[in-house]
Amino acid sequence: SQTIHQWPATLVQPVGSPLSLECTVEGTSNPNLYWYRQAAGRGLQLLFYSVGIGQISSEVPQNLSASRPQDRQFILSSKKLLLSDSGFYLCAWSVQVFSSPLHFGNGTRLTVT
Amino acid sequence: GENVEQHPSTLSVQEGDSAVIKCTYSDSASNYFPWYKQELGKRPQLIIDIRSNVGEKKDQRIAVTLNKTAKHFSLHITETQPEDSAVYFCAASISGNTPLVFGKGTRLSVIA
Secondary structure, eight states, X not given: OOXXXXXXXXXXXXXXXXXXXXXXXXXXXXXXXXXXXXOTTOOOEEEEEEEETTEEEESSOSSEEEEEEETTEEEEEESSOOGGGOXXXXXXXXXXXXXXXXXXXXXXXXXXX | OOOEEEEOXXXXXXXXXXEEEEEEESOTTEEEEXXXXXXXXXXXXXXXXXXXTOSXXXXXXXXXXXXXXXXXXXXXXXXXXXXXXXXXXXXXXXXXXXXXXXXXXXXXXXXX
């Protein structure tokens, strides 16, 4: 069966520090991969998605970036965090069709201080 | 692009009563409509989904209905229980073209 791993679970970082969140998927090949952010008590904001290695689509311009160095690995990065980057970050995968279920990781709660 | 409106934003019901959450979408080409449940501090989890060639789908106490003409779909939870308390998100997708677009969520509280 397919599983998705996301780490770390929680992270506290000072303003201006770098960020790297990692997500890996097991049990499937060539998945679509996604990064979502959820501010406290708010909805799901799609940040990036990828349909293949090295292919990244950005939904919201900001100081975050994403990379997909391997088929089942998706990384979210920032060179300098802002206070507004605080939130709950969720990685997700789906099969290679957008009209299919999303499977979310357990999320990373990021607090920028 | 696709736009999904979800109502109400909050909903309180007595245990045992029914709860209904409604979503409307803008693009008539949308053909996949999932619903997710997110408990506090947890990840969203798919609870039920429906495709445009079906008008209704049921899974025990949960049902989803789709009205393609009116471009709206609804989640129905019957005999609500305290463990149904969570935030529910609807979503819509245009096949093969764009990722799911989510509604803003409904916070459901089931009062014992």
